[in-house]
Amino acid sequence: MVSSVPDTSISTTGSSSSAAIKNSPNYSNVVFLKQLGEQVFQQNMKKINAEFLTITYGSLVKVLIDHYKDDVEKCNQKLKEMGKNIGSRLIDDFYSKVTTQIPRCNNLKDLGNTLSLVAFKLYLNCVPKFLFDEEEKIIKLRFDNDINIFSKFVELPDEYKNKRLYYSNIIAGIIEGALSGIALKSDVIYFSDTLLGDPFSEIHIANVKRIKDEVPMGQ
Amino acid sequence: MTFKDSIGDLFGYDPVSGPQIVDLVNLNKDEDILSAFNDTDNIFNSNEITNTVSVSYAPTNSITSTKVSSNNQITAEKQFNVQGEVSTSAYIFVLLEFIKMVVVDCTELEDHDQKLREIGEDVGFKLLELVKFKSTVPAILPTAVLNEKLLTYKHTSNIKNSSSVDISQTPKAVDIYKHIFLTSSLSSKNIQTSNTSLKDLKKLSILEFIHGPIWRYMFGKKADDIQQLKNNSLEYIIIDNDPLLSSLVLTSQINEFICGIIKSCVVNSGFECFEVTAHVMEKDDPDWPNKTVYVIKFVK
Numbered sequence: 298m299v300s301s302v303p304d305t306s307i308s309t310t311g312s313s314s315s316a317a318i319k320n321s322p323n324y325s326n327v328v329f330l331k332q333l334g335e336q337v338f339q340q341n342m343k344k345i346n347a348e349f350l351t352i353t354y355g356s357l358v359k360v361l362i363d364h365y366k367d368d369v370e371k372c373n374q375k376l377k378e379m380g381k382n383i384g385s386r387l388i389d390d391f392y393s394k395v396t397t398q399i400p401r402c403n404n405l406k407d408l409g410n411t412l413s414l415v416a417f418k419l420y421l422n423c424v425p426k427f428l429f430d431e432e433e434k435i436i437k438l439r440f441d442n443d444i445n446i447f448s449k450f451v452e453l454p455d456e457y458k459n460k461r462l463y464y465s466n467i468i469a470g471i472i473e474g475a476l477s478g479i480a481l482k483s484d485v486i487y488f489s490d491t492l493l494g495d496p497f498s499e500i501h502i503a504n505v506k507r508i509k510d511e512v513p514m515g516q
Numbered sequence: 517m518t519f520k521d522s523i524g525d526l527f528g529y530d531p532v533s534g535p536q537i538v539d540l541v542n543l544n545k546d547e548d549i550l551s552a553f554n555d556t557d558n559i560f561n562s563n564e565i566t567n568t569v570s571v572s573y574a575p576t577n578s579i580t581s582t583k584v585s586s587n588n589q590i591t592a593e594k595q596f597n598v599q600g601e602v603s604t605s606a607y608i609f610v611l612l613e614f615i616k617m618v619v620v621d622c623t624e625l626e627d628h629d630q631k632l633r634e635i636g637e638d639v640g641f642k643l644l645e646l647v648k649f650k651s652t653v654p655a656i657l658p659t660a661v662l663n664e665k666l667l668t669y670k671h672t673s674n675i676k677n678s679s680s681v682d683i684s685q686t687p688k689a690v691d692i693y694k695h696i697f698l699t700s701s702l703s704s705k706n707i708q709t710s711n712t713s714l715k716d717l718k719k720l721s722i723l724e725f726i727h728g729p730i731w732r733y734m735f736g737k738k739a740d741d742i743q744q745l746k747n748n749s750l751e752y753i754i755i756d757n758d759p760l761l762s763s764l765v766l767t768s769q770i771n772e773f774i775c776g777i778i779k780s781c782v783v784n785s786g787f788e789c790f791e792v793t794a795h796v797m798e799k800d801d802p803d804w805p806n807k808t809v810y811v812i813k814f815v816k
Contacts, residue, residue, distance in 0.1 A: 338603070345760070347600035348646070349734050350607050356638040357614040360631075364622060379613045390605055420606040446602060467610070 330410055333398055334418035341394050342419060351449045358464065362457075369460040376463070380470015387471060388478035391416060405429065405505060409436040412472065412502075421446050425500075436502040443491065445498055453492050463487040469500055482506040608764060615769050629772045636776020637783075644781045647733050715785070719752070719814060722785045726778060727754055734777075735760040750814045754778070755807070763806035767796060771808065778810055788815035 358376075365371045395415065402408045406429055413427040423444040428437040443449065447465035463469075466487050473485040483505045489495035618635075619628050716722040723742050731739045741755040762770040771794035779792040790813040797807045 342603040342605070343760075344601040345604045345607050345736065346733055347602045349643070350602050350610065352639055352642050352646070353607070354610060355642075356635050357610070359638065360614070360635055361617070364617075375617075379617065382616075383609045383613050387605075387609060420603050422600055422602050446600065 327410055327414065329400075330414040333395065334415040334424075337395055337398075337415070338419050338422065347422065347446050348449070351446060351451075354447050355451060362462075367456075369457060369462045373463050373466050376466040377470035377473070380467040380472075381474035381477075382470075383467070384471040384474020384476075385478050387420070388475040391419065391475070394419065405434060405436055408505070409438070409502075412436070413438055416475075433503070434505070436505070437488075438500045438502070440491075440498040445491075448490070448492055448498070451492060458493055461493060463490055464492050465490070465498075472500065472502060476502075476505070477508075480508045480510075482508050604760065608761065611761075611770070611773075612765060615766060615773075619769075629769070632769055632772040633776040633779070636773040637780035638776075639773075640777035640780030641784050643730060643733065643777065644784055647729050651729050719787060722782060722787065723752055723754065723812070725785075726781055730781060731756075745811075750816060752812045752814070754810045754812070756810070757801075757804040757807050759806055759808045762794075762808060771796075775810065778812065782812060782814075789813065790815050 358372075361372055361375060365375070399411070399415065402411060409427045409429060413425050417438075418424055423440075423446055425438040425440050425444070428439060429435075430437060445465060445468075447468070451464060453462060453464065469485040469487045473483055476483045476485075484503045486501045486503070488499040488501045490498050492498075614635075615632065618631050622628065622631060716725055720742075727739045727742050731737065737760075739754050740757045743753050743755065745751040745753065759774075762774065775792040775794050779789055782789045782792075792813070793811050795809045795811065797809055798805055801807055
């Protein structure tokens with residue numbers, strides 16, 4: 298468990314010049330992040346119909362379930378693995394679009410705010426509610442009101458409900474992959490899902506740890 | 517003592533006499549209802565539905581069922597009107613990862629393109645139903661627009677000014693609905709509501725439906741042209757000068773996917789289709805290096 302929050306900067310650039318920190322706007326300002334997400338989404342991103350993504354994702358998950366012959370645990374694992382692959386590529390895309398404007402994350406709250414207000418806004422055009430567990434240092438992202446784009450139009454059969462198929466588990470994988478891309482190790486769990494009858498969908502990000510830079514062997 | 521006596525004279529639904537039939541004309545005259553209709557503080561009247569109203573996890577017990585149904589209408593309206601957009605890169609990330617899964621993991625398959633085409637057919641079937649439904653049913657109007665239309669109707673027919681109630685002058689509910697739907701400009705952003713029928717009877721009409729509404733639903737623009745190949749009257753082509761997805765990555769695989777979508781749209785409309793193939797015309801036009809032609813072969 299990490300008791301100490303990563304105190305230094307955690308951006309990909311890695312440079313810790315004091316001038317950059319001074320010039321950067323106040324990070325606790327949630328409104329700034331909101332505006333940033335909105336602005337970048339409107340200006341920099343090419344857009345496509347959200348329902349088309351939903352329908353395509355549904356068919357693809359169906360293929361996955363067929364391939365693993367109804368083995369739900371393997372499906373969950375595979376979805377998360379695929380998410381990790383996506384995330385490791387997505388983080389580059391993300392920084393190429395916002396890095397000049399985005400301020401540094403100084404603690405876990407900043408990280409959570411950036412995830413929900415900028416990252417989710419940019420790619421899925423939805424903003425999950427960010428909750429922070431002070432005691433256990435867990436970042437919680439809660440999808441209210443069915444705003445999760447992947448699970449629109451979806452109803453799971455009872456068979457998969459009982460085996461707990463996390464339909465949009467790919468999001469958890471994406472977050473984990475993306476965080477590992479900026480040298481942060483974490484455990485991301487799809488905690489609950491409205492499709493399985495839970496009151497809300499929630500993603501938990503726990504054990505966020507900074508990977509220390511190590512000199513490669515032989516240098 | 518009847519059942520009605522026992523419950524007293526409550527306002528609302530009367531189980532003995534059954535549901536009350538209320539004419540829209542009577543509603544128009546009722547001042548209370550009109551004022552409630554015009555009340556801007558009432559959340560059910562607002563154009564923008566707030567995020568707080570939701571039925572996602574409202575209990576479906578019998579006690580609260582009436583409340584839930586009213587909320588349900590609102591979310592249905594919301595889903596109908598609001599066309600969300602996501603970034604193209606998110607779509608491509610997901611699609612590419614699954615193409616990779618099909619190619620790498622399904623080793624027992626010899627023909628991966630066939631599998632991708634099957635996925636496309638699955639998507640196309642759902643797309644056809646959804647777009648057909650959206651384009652044939654007129655968009656649900658926001659309450660404020662409905663109000664305006666109702667007021668203009670009253671103004672022209674002068675119900676208020678007539679001193680005595682003349683049955684021949686008062687409009688029927690049907691007339692009012694007609695007035696509302698004919699005068700309102702139904703302009704949805706991505707789909708044309710006009711010129712769409714429930715079923716396409718000609719080959720050309722289904723091709724036009726794919727070329728217009730479905731293409732616009734998927735890629736946000738129309739395809740560029742439909743042509744018939746001269747020699748064979750059963751072969752048609754749909755031309756897209758600047759394809760959105762397949763011009764970026766893995767052209768052949770994504771084209772297989774789109775061919776699957778087109779094929780299942782044609783087949784599920786009741787036509788026999790032999791196959792759909794895609795060809796990239798690189799040297800055809802220097803302005804459009806990614807120009808793609810989808811050839812649709814019908815069976816006679």
